Amino acid sequence: MTDPSALADRVRDGELRLHELEAHADHETAAAARRELLEAETGADLSTVGEYAFDAEAAEPNIENMIGGAQVPMGVVGPVPVDGEAADEEHYLPLATSEGALLASVNRGCSAIREAGGATARVLKNGMTRAPVFSVADVGEAATVAAWTRENVDRLAEAAESTTSHGELTDVTPYVVGDSVFLRFVYDTKDAMGMNMATIATQEACDLVEDETPASLVALSGNLCTDKKPAAINAVEGRGRTVAADVLIPHDQVEAKLKTTADAIAEANTRKNLVGSAKAGSLGFNAHAANVVAAAFLALGQDIAQVVEGSNAITTVEAREEGLYASVTIASLEVGTVGGGTKLPTQAEALDVVGVRGGGDPSGSNADALAEVIATGALAGELSLLGALASSHLSSAHEELGR
Numbered sequence: 001m002t003d004p005s006a007l008a009d010r011v012r013d014g015e016l017r018l019h020e021l022e023a024h025a026d027h028e029t030a031a032a033a034r035r036e037l038l039e040a041e042t043g044a045d046l047s048t049v050g051e052y053a054f055d056a057e058a059a060e061p062n063i064e065n066m067i068g069g070a071q072v073p074m075g076v077v078g079p080v081p082v083d084g085e086a087a088d089e090e091h092y093l094p095l096a097t098s099e100g101a102l103l104a105s106v107n108r109g110c111s112a113i114r115e116a117g118g119a120t121a122r123v124l125k126n127g128m129t130r131a132p133v134f135s136v137a138d139v140g141e142a143a144t145v146a147a148w149t150r151e152n153v154d155r156l157a158e159a160a161e162s163t164t165s166h167g168e169l170t171d172v173t174p175y176v177v178g179d180s181v182f183l184r185f186v187y188d189t190k191d192a193m194g195m196n197m198a199t200i201a202t203q204e205a206c207d208l209v210e211d212e213t214p215a216s217l218v219a220l221s222g223n224l225c226t227d228k229k230p231a232a233i234n235a236v237e238g239r240g241r242t243v244a245a246d247v248l249i250p251h252d253q254v255e256a257k258l259k260t261t262a263d264a265i266a267e268a269n270t271r272k273n274l275v276g277s278a279k280a281g282s283l284g285f286n287a288h289a290a291n292v293v294a295a296a297f298l299a300l301g302q303d304i305a306q307v308v309e310g311s312n313a314i315t316t317v318e319a320r321e322e323g324l325y326a327s328v329t330i331a332s333l334e335v336g337t338v339g340g341g342t343k344l345p346t347q348a349e350a351l352d353v354v355g356v357r358g359g360g361d362p363s364g365s366n367a368d369a370l371a372e373v374i375a376t377g378a379l380a381g382e383l384s385l386l387g388a389l390a391s392s393h394l395s396s397a398h399e400e401l402g403r
């Protein structure tokens with residue numbers, strides 16, 4: 001039987017490449033061989049990296065050249081009542097992070113929301129996008145391709161949907177820049193985040209565009225999608241789920257839980273999240289929505305690079321007669337409860353904690369519920385951090401809990 005050392009020797013001898021080991025040994029042995037090689041070459045001790053709890057073979061769709069697992073501490077906030085379209089009960093939200101004070105803060109916000117009776121949350125728009133770029137001869141031809149696209153959405157949908165039993169093409173918008181034509185395809189990907197699904201479906205639709213028009217495909221992703229880059233189109237048009245959450249907290253509870261007043265929080269929000277963000281040219285008019293999105297994504301098997309889009313959030317706060325009104329609207333939250341990293345064991349367990357693992361009934365309702373719970377978590381984080389800033393507690397909190 002092949003052991004890690006024998007396998008590592010064959011790589012050293014040039015007989016095998018580092019990424020070919022699974023063809024010659026089981027997945028655990030292959031990972032152990034890579035660790036052995038790395039330890040010898042770099043002097044690093046990888047004993048903790050090698051202590052992972054998932055089945056290496058089952059993780060094959062998620063990783064190549066595997067050496068082990070990256071472990072990040074996971075905690076939980078809540079329970080927080082979420083009155084949503086899909087989420088309609090109290091939820092705990094698991095969060096994975098290395099930032100001390102973050103969970104305490106989000107938990108404080110959840111506690112304030114809970115005592116106020118809960119948050120209202122809604123998914124307002126749902127559409128995963130893929131925007132291929134085509135080349136044409138000139139703007140005349142570009143206009144022809146754009147017009148053909150508008151007239152043939154049904155045929156494009158038929159082609160795209162032939163590749164998936166769940167996905168539905170809901171829109172195609174052409175954009176022209178000189179001799180480049182971008183077609184922004186929008187899909188309802190149900191409970192999947194949908195980037196693989198949309199990419200595969202769009203390839204099929206592109207074949208039709210090339211057959212029927214003078215356009216020639218240059219790149220299946222032309223960056224007008226826009227995936228994993230800051231982009232105004234996502235902040236304006238949305239991508240994945242556009243989701244909002246809000247709450248009204250009575251004044252006495254604001255003072256008891258957030259240690260400041262509604263007026264002070266509203267002023268901090270206006271001057272920091274609105275004026276400061278505008279002056280900075282930011283796409284995110286919020287304090288730290290990305291903190292909750294990133295920690296939730298890590299815990300729940302989402303694609304962590306899409307935190308870029310998850311930071312496209314606007315926080316509004318108003319001191320009303322009845323109390324503090326606060327809302328968070330995340331324009332482009334890309335989440336799924338099937339596919340991607342959601343099957344990995346710690347991530348699947350964490351999805352069970354939220355109560356949204358796997359496909360929903362109806363299809364898409366689990367991903368909607370997850371979006372509503374994450375938006376509520378982001379609202380909790382905004383409330384607590386704004387409260388800490390308004391009461392000058394930010395630096396003392398991080399001195400105490402974060403180092």
Ligand SMILES: CC(C)(COP(=O)([O-])OP(=O)([O-])OC[C@H]1O[C@@H](n2cnc3c(N)ncnc32)[C@H](O)[C@@H]1OP(=O)([O-])[O-])[C@@H](O)C(=O)NCCC(=O)NCCSC(=O)C[C@@](C)(O)CC(=O)[O-]
Pocket residue numbers: 099101102103104105106107108109111257258259287288291381384385388393394397398401
């Ligand atoms: C640290 C606190 C919460 C203390 O706040 P506090 O009001 O002194 O805490 P408390 O002991 O009175 O407890 C109030 C509630 O907080 C929660 N809580 C309290 N302690 C814990 C704990 N250990 N573990 C779990 N939960 C905790 C808990 O929910 C509790 O209520 P209860 O449930 O007991 O009724 C507060 O000072 C705070 O929220 N500070 C802000 C910290 C923060 O938000 N950091 C975020 C990261 S900052 C960053 O990354 C982004 C930044 C800042 O650069 C972005 C920007 O530019 O704005």
Ligand SMILES: NC(=O)C1=CN([C@@H]2O[C@H](COP(=O)(O)OP(=O)(O)OC[C@H]3O[C@@H](n4cnc5c(N)ncnc54)[C@H](OP(=O)(O)O)[C@@H]3O)[C@@H](O)[C@H]2O)C=CC1
Pocket residue numbers: 163164165166167189190191192193194195196197198199227303336338339340341358359360363364
């Ligand atoms: N390809 C790319 O360009 C990119 C890929 N990614 C990666 O893509 C992955 C996510 O893609 P994604 O398409 O979500 O996942 P998967 O590729 O894992 O596919 C999920 C599949 O699950 C099936 N499915 C079963 N039940 C449901 C349900 N209730 N709702 C929806 N689908 C269901 C669908 O099959 P069927 O379609 O047959 O119905 C769907 O295509 C992540 O790993 C991410 O990192 C990220 C960015 C870009």
